[in-house]
Amino acid sequence: MARPLLRGDRLQAAREAAGLSRDDLAERLELSSPARVRVWELGLERPRPRFVPRLAAAVGIEPLHLLDVDPDDPPLAALRLAAGLATNEMGAPGVSVMTYVRLEDGRPGTEPTVDAVHAVAGLLGVDEARVQAAIRRSRRDHAPLAPSGG
Known part of the structure; x- marks a missing residue:
């Protein structure tokens, strides 16, 4: 099976629900630019695995909810x-x-x-x-x- 994908739409929705701009999220993750957040949200790139739990924590959701899997039955x-x-x-x-x-x-x-x-x-x-x-x-x-x- 291919590696599960980060759901950019879920990341964007969680970021917005948390009241964070892309700049805010990039700053929390110590990224050099909010452009990285943008490409993740658009699904143009996958974040490195180390960013998945950090992204989830920054927007206040569980990491599995950012992925395209059933969080109750993940691979x-x-x-x-x-x-x-x-x-x-x-x-x-x-x-x-x-x-x-x-x-x-x-x-x-x-x-x-x-x-x-x-x-x-x-x-x-x-x-x-x-x-x-x-x-x-x-x-x-x-x-x-x-x-x-x-």
């Missing part, structure tokens, strides 16, 4: 973005970056180990049940892309 990639982490930051004792990538991509195969789920949960700052549900969601999202036997 693993959305949890990672909501935590502000890049894929290459997902290695820890119990899970390699490549193992994490396979989980995020929803690749079928063996179930993740208890240690891997625990490590991912720790990195993302969520409970293990949330990680397991996100892995299942990632697999469901990936399933239509799997080649059919024939």
